Amino acid sequence: xxxxxxxxxxxxxxxxxxxRQYSDVLLCFVDESxxxxxxxxxxxxxxxxQTRELTARVQQIVSxxxxxxVDERTEIHxxxxxxxxxxxxxxxxxxxxxxxxxxxxxxxxxxxVVLLRGVRSGHHRDGCCGExxxxxxxxxxxxxxxxxxxxxxxxxxxxxxIADERADRERxxxxxxxxxxxxxxGTYMHSRPERLLDTVHFAPSHHSRMLQIADLVAxxxxxxxTVTERDPRQRRVIAALVAEIERCSQGAGLWP
Numbered sequence: 001x002x003x004x005x006x007x008x009x010x011x012x013x014x015x016x017x018x019x020r021q022y023s024d025v026l027l028c029f030v031d032e033s034x035x036x037x038x039x040x041x042x043x044x045x046x047x048x049x050q051t052r053e054l055t056a057r058v059q060q061i062v063s064x065x066x067x068x069x070v071d072e073r074t075e076i077h078x079x080x081x082x083x084x085x086x087x088x089x090x091x092x093x094x095x096x097x098x099x100x101x102x103x104x105x106x107x108x109x110x111x112x113v114v115l116l117r118g119v120r121s122g123h124h125r126d127g128c129c130g131e132x133x134x135x136x137x138x139x140x141x142x143x144x145x146x147x148x149x150x151x152x153x154x155x156x157x158x159x160x161x162i163a164d165e166r167a168d169r170e171r172x173x174x175x176x177x178x179x180x181x182x183x184x185x186g187t188y189m190h191s192r193p194e195r196l197l198d199t200v201h202f203a204p205s206h207h208s209r210m211l212q213i214a215d216l217v218a219x220x221x222x223x224x225x226t227v228t229e230r231d232p233r234q235r236r237v238i239a240a241l242v243a244e245i246e247r248c249s250q251g252a253g254l255w256p
Contacts, residue, residue, distance in 0.1 A: 025197070026159040027051055028115075028148045029210040032137065032166070033078070033218035035226040038254075039136040040118035041144050042218025044210060045151055045159070050110045051210060057106040058209040061099060068095060075205065076103065076212035078219030097237050103216050104244050113151060114245055116221050116252040117143040139255060141172060142184055145193055145200075147251035152195035162201045164211050169202045176200050188255070217245055225254075 030043040046054060063072045068091045080086040081096050088096060107114065119136040145161065152159040163172070176199055183192040205211040224242045229235035246252055 024155070024157045026148070026152055026155070026157060027210070028144075028159050028161045029208065029214045030141070030144055030161060030163040031205065031211055031214035031218050032140075032164070033215070033222040034137070035222060037121055038118050038222060038226050039121060039140050040116065040218055040222040040225075041137075041140050042214050042216075042221060043115035043117075043144050043148065044107065044112050044214050044217065045115060045148060046110065046112040046210070050112045054106055054110050054112065054213060055209045057110075058103060058213060061102045061106070065091065065095070065099075068092075076209070076216060077205070078216040081216075082219070082223075100216065100220065100237070100241055103213060104220075104241050107213060107217070108244055108248050112248070114217055114249040114252075115144055115147050116217070116245070116249050117141075117147065118222065118225070118254045119143075120254060120256065137168075138172070138175065142175070142179070143189065143251075143255065145176065145179065145196060146184060146189050146191050149191065149193035149195045151250065158195050158197050160197045160201065162203055162208070162211070164205045164215065165202045169200075173199050221245060221252075 024047060026045055026047055028043050028045045030041055032039070032041050034040060044054070058076060059072070062070065062074055062076065065074075066072065070087060070091065074087050076099070077086075078100075081088050081091075081099055084091065084093065084096060117140050119140040121136045141163075148159050148161060163169075166172070176193075176196075179193050180196070184190055203211065205215060220238065220241045224238055229238055
């Protein structure tokens with residue numbers, strides 16, 4: 001018989017080794033925003049520490065809005081916040097604007113990397129994907145995956161991609177498997193995403209503060225490219241937000 005606790009130190013050591021082995025894996029949280037002429041994705045690439053810090057920071061932002069009737073479990077969803085809809089209809093515009101500012105500042109302070117990729121609808125077929133003509137959202141998502149893979153390679157690590165739930169998630173998983181096996185289609189940014197782990201995971205954004213951040217980032221960026229703000233104050237806020245987001249970004253761009 002082995003004495004009680006004989007393997008305790010070995011188990012603790014094993015757990016410690018596992019944590020150290022995978023502590024530098026990156027998490028990429030992706031969400032979309034689109035207008036009739038542009039389909040865009042925003043992504044936040046963060047390590048475990050940054051993910052914890054950002055999650056806590058955004059939770060604090062929401063909790064601070066209790067005096068306006070905003071429950072601490074309320075989702076940071078950019079569209080209703082911006083337009084004062086749903087649970088945000090009683091929140092003053094200046095307070096809603098500050099939510100955007102606070103979230104973007106939280107991303108900046110965390111050191112996380114932002115990815116912004118968009119495709120102009122109807123203009124992505126020529127030269128991008130050869131004979132494999134995909135919808136704009138598929139091409140834009142492919143570009144996000146390629147940039148995440150590039151960042152992981154630069155840091156000599158790996159990444160796991162987590163996206164907001166969407167109806168065509170199986171199609172995205174199928175395409176991801178093809179990319180891993182044969183590389184991405186076409187000649188533009190052609191690559192084989194060897195640094196991305198497993199598959200693309202989809203999760204409900206109302207349970208993920210990180211996906212909510214990605215939603216906000218994508219919304220601001222796509223709006224800045226597609227809408228001319230008539231209110232000068234709103235125009236200044238959007239311009240300041242985009243400038244801050246782009247300072248945190250890597251791989252920001254449109255196709256074509």
